[in-house]
Amino acid sequence: QCAQEYYFLINGLRPDFRGGEPGVCQQGEGVTPERLNSLLHLIPNKVSLRRLWREHGACSGLGIDEYFVQVDRASRLVALPSAYLDGEHPDRVSASEFRQQIVQLNPGLEVSAIRLSCKGAWLREVQVCLDPEFGFRACGANVEESCRDELRVREIPANRKARKPKS
Numbered sequence: 001q002c003a004q005e006y007y008f009l010i011n012g013l014r015p016d017f018r019g020g021e022p023g024v025c026q027q028g029e030g031v032t033p034e035r036l037n038s039l040l041h042l043i044p045n046k047v048s049l050r051r052l053w054r055e056h057g058a059c060s061g062l063g064i065d066e067y068f069v070q071v072d073r074a075s076r077l078v079a080l081p082s083a084y085l086d087g088e089h090p091d092r093v094s095a096s097e098f099r100q101q102i103v104q105l106n107p108g109l110e111v112s113a114i115r116l117s118c119k120g121a122w123l124r125e126v127q128v129c130l131d132p133e134f135g136f137r138a139c140g141a142n143v144e145e146s147c148r149d150e151l152r153v154r155e156i157p158a159n160r161k162a163r164k165p166k167s
Contacts, residue, residue: 013071014056031064039068042075078128079105084153092121095147102126112138118147122154 031039031053036046043049057067081101083089099114109128113136117125129139 013052013060013067013074035064035068042068042072073134074130077106077130077134078102078109078126080126081105089153092150092152095149095151098123098151098153106136109136110138115139115143115145116147116151117144118151121148121150121152123147123151 031050036049039049040046043052052071053064053067057064057071060067060070062070079102081089095116096111098116099111102114103109103111113129115127115129116123117127127139127143129137129143131137
């Protein structure tokens with residue numbers, strides 16, 4: 001992921017087991033090399049794709065092809081503020097302001113449907129909770145928040161930013 005121009009990417013589509021995780025899931029079919037190559041536009045890392053299927057997809061009740069169709073569908077639902085995609089964002093932002101920026105870009109999305117995960121002050125993951133029909137819904141108590149009031153989003157190194165053409 002780090003070697004390419006991906007800064008926000010879908011990390012998964014996890015079934016919500018209201019009573020906790022199901023334990024061991026039936027593994028079913030594996031992710032073939034051909035299938036992996038066809039999915040790299042969603043998640044540009046083969047290890048992450050395999051782990052996503054093993055830890056979440058195999059538990060979803062869907063076949064592998066249908067599961068990844070739904071991952072693709074989910075990946076198109078949420079718009080992120082362009083400043084965070086092009087590296088022109090502030091060094092620090094309050095977690096509530098960051099959530100509010102996402103809510104403003106996504107009609108029907110409410111703050112209760114967003115959970116942020118951080119390592120220290122650094123943002124690692126934005127989770128958006130969906131209902132079975134792919135509408136936004138409040139996250140359950142099992143979806144944890146791990147960010148402080150203020151968070152940081154990593155700066156994209158200058159040599160990795162899109163270069164603007166000379167005028």
